[in-house]
Amino acid sequence: MKISFLIFFSFLFILLLFSITTYINFQQSEEVSENSKWVDQSTTIIRNSNRFQRNILNMISGLRGYLFTSENYFIQAYDSAKAENETILSELTALIPPRTAQATLLGEIRNINDNWLNDFSTPLIEAKKLADDSDSTLISFNKLYREKLTQGTERYLNRQLQEKIRVFINNEYNSRDERTQILDQSVRRTRAISFVLTTLSIIVGSIISIFLAYRISTRIMLMVKMANEIAGGNYEVYTKDSGRDELSNLAHSLNNMAQVLKENITLLKRKNQELDQFAHIVSHDLKAPLRGIDNVVSWIEEDHSAEMSPKLIEYIHIIKGRLLRAENLIHGILSYARIGKETQEKEDVDLNQLVDEIGESLTMKSGIKILVYPKLPKLFTEKVPLEQVFSNLIGNAVKHHDKKNGVIKIYHKEYLQHYEFFVEDNGPGIGKNYHNKIFVIFQTLQERDTLESTGVGLAIVKKILDDRNQKIHITSDAGTGAIFSFTWPK
Amino acid sequence: MDKVVNILLVEDDNLDVIDVRRSLDKMGILNNMTVAKNGEDALALLNSKTKSHEADLDIALIDINMPKMNGLEFLSTIRKMDEWKDLKCFIITTSDEKVDRMAAKELGISGYIVKPLKLNNPSSMDAFNLMIDLMNFKSKI
Known part of the structure; x- marks a missing residue:
């Protein structure tokens, strides 16, 4: 019934x-x-x-x-x-x-x-x-x-x-x-x-109520337990319910869901594994011939520089530039593929110190200043990915800056569940029609040879934030500087 | 009198052969280098040397990733051969993986050199310098 x-x-x-x-x-x-x-x-x-x-x-x-x-x-x-x-x-x-x-x-x-x-x-x-x-x-x-x-x-x-x-x-x-x-x-x-x-x-009345409540709640509890197991990542669960009512239908649907999830997750895991292997193999196999070319070029430079004409020296320089870019790209693919692979331990992070260190590690063009105001908070969070986000955003702001007195402002807003961080520069800015392109891997708005720009940095930032259900937003137009803002959980 | 060092290089990449040869020349090591393309070829070479009683090798440089028989397999095979088990062996490879390092160490290598041989790559240079020291010592007897 x-x-x-x-x-x-x-x-x-x-x-x-x-x-x-x-x-x-x-x-x-x-x-x-x-x-x-x-x-x-x-x-x-x-x-x-x-x-x-x-x-x-x-x-x-x-x-x-x-x-x-x-x-x-x-x-x-x-x-x-x-x-x-x-x-x-x-x-x-x-x-x-x-x-x-x-x-x-x-x-x-x-x-x-x-x-x-x-x-x-x-x-x-x-x-x-x-x-x-x-x-x-x-x-x-x-x-x-x-x-x-x-x-x-x-x-x-x-x-x-x-x-x-x-x-x-x-x-x-x-x-x-x-x-x-x-x-x-x-x-x-x-x-x-x-x-x-x-x-x-x-x-x-009590007997009937207790019987009903018991009959319904025991079965519901079983299914809640199962749903929790599924939520926890265990898909090898099954609810046995021999009744012929709505709850049995629910149990049946849950079992189906677990089964389908299990199949999909297995498939997804396999695909991810294949993709990892692919990225690894591709980058390794690409590295070897590049290294060979690099070796030969350095031998030519070291052993035969006296015999080289100025034209040859120029061409060799071009080859070395391309080699560097190819290496950067491979490195970029590997870093992108590696995001989220390693589980990150949470630790106490003083963001002021972190941003200072990033500033020091970047090769600063003369005249560019990083201003942090108000003081950034101290967080108990995953340090490495947050550092990558800040480092890529600040690095981009520095790399693309085109003015003599460049200023990069870093500030934040505090919300109930999360922070929103802002990295603002007064550089060249990004035209509105490019905003949807900049987070795609290997997209770069600069001509390839003008900068060591591989187009991986913002893709990495986006992936790190996506993995944590956080948002990134850009406010900018050509010539007006850019404000990148992103959220990070408390 | 400087002595000529007899070297066996087991390496499938011609570029790396040139690299090693060039680096040794630059270091001023007089050498007589025999090259084998893989572990099997190298093993055949050692066997023929055993037959003709020419146990004249001073040092072996072995790559890991090679077709047919890789460097670690080759190394573990010669460690069981009476004539060659004490041969001073260096691994010379692009692989900087811990697994490979550990496996090579257990097979009693004298050094682990990471390619390419460049001054800005200290992990390759430390072992390479050790190798050079060893050769210099040999060549000055």
């Missing part, structure tokens, strides 16, 4: 697991909230019932007090309790689900209450209010009083009412206790289920 699919399905699975957990948690919390709502409702019912019971007592004592004392105070207490009980009754009716035992009981309570109110308390109160108006009303009150209160029916109704309310409240208490227990249970169950599901999700 492809890795992208594997990752996709794994995350989908983990997501699904968490969704289920969340859904079940939600369901459980619904149950808890329903139960707790129920318990709240029960509590309200109980509180209302208690108040109802207290109000009944208030009404009974209010009725009695008024009948005995005719004080309005009692009738007010009676009225407010009655009004409140009406509200409570309608509230309770709304709270209690219909067609239950409690609803029936509440109906009975309401009936008894209505009965007491309609048959006893209300007519007695009305009669009492009129009793003081005349003798006849007093008589009718007294008669009513005897009828209603002294026979004991009213007291029986009251007791019955109290009893029903007590039962009602007790029922409600019991069912509330039951519900509270259910609530506790559902809370506990919800917690347990949540805990188990969440833990399970985390564990399964």
Whole structure:
């Protein structure tokens, strides 16, 4: 299976697991909230019932007090309790689900209450209010009083009412206790289920993630190791990956790359070797006949100078000039071929001293001065190639100088990773159309016989800098002098 | 009385033969020089000398790079020959390689001369002067 699919399905699975957990948690919390709502409702019912019971007592004592004392105070207490009980009754009716035992009981309570109110308390109160108006009303009150209160029916109704309310409240208490227990249970169950599901999700998710990470990272690490080996120059590496996914494709590509690199590098090494041998053989084989000619010319000069005509002496001089040039060319080829062959040790280099030494070693035309400002840095670097670069650039500036008061300025700029060095002269300069030619080997802009110029110096400079990924730049035009600048790593 | 020095020069390059001859003349060494073009020819020459009991060579100058049998092979061959193993031999070559120097030294040479024979080439002149001293000593007996 492809890795992208594997990752996709794994995350989908983990997501699904968490969704289920969340859904079940939600369901459980619904149950808890329903139960707790129920318990709240029960509590309200109980509180209302208690108040109802207290109000009944208030009404009974209010009725009695008024009948005995005719004080309005009692009738007010009676009225407010009655009004409140009406509200409570309608509230309770709304709270209690219909067609239950409690609803029936509440109906009975309401009936008894209505009965007491309609048959006893209300007519007695009305009669009492009129009793003081005349003798006849007093008589009718007294008669009513005897009828209603002294026979004991009213007291029986009251007791019955109290009893029903007590039962009602007790029922409600019991069912509330039951519900509270259910609530506790559902809370506990919800917690347990949540805990188990969440833990399970985390564990399964972690296992899947670790498995994925392990499966991917071990293989990637193998390939990183291989890539590092290749970068370090070891092409005899191979990554075995029997999977059938993107990483296997990558491993396959890496193996291919290593193989192709190995072939190319071997070829390149062989070609380089051949080129080295070629340069060596060519220069050696060329040297021998040159040396022979040189020998013969020197014998002629040493042994037969007395017999030579001025023309012959001139021709001999020309031959010697050409010999020197051929030797320089061979020497140039060998130096060019040798660059980069020998590994250079790094050492502490004081560039001021180095440039001084180069200046001293060059045969200076009179009037040419080398100015170094500001002081050059001290580096820990490969001395020989850097010396070759400076020596060739300064040497060129000296060799080609055409003015009486020649000045060669050497300065530098410092950057984060590297230095840039400048060799500036006020010599003849180099026309812009030649700038791309000067770094090519054996290119020289001077006529061959005017200077000992082989056209190797700048090619060597370029090759040394190219080998180190450094840049060289020329700013010049005919007649304006030249500035060669090159970078060198810190 | 000056004595004539008998020299064997094993050298394939005619120019170098002239060079050696000219240098010896300039130094005033009276010599009788036999030239062989390569190691094989030189060996044949030595064998014929052995047969006719003419062990009259004073010194041998041997080039290294030659066709058929090179100088070092020739040198190691005569070091095994009873008649010639003590012959004073000088290497005279264009090769300034360390390998050649070491190989020649192990074969018991008296000096290593680097061609061309020029005053501005001290490494060639030191050994050449040593050779001349040796010849002068011989020729003044």
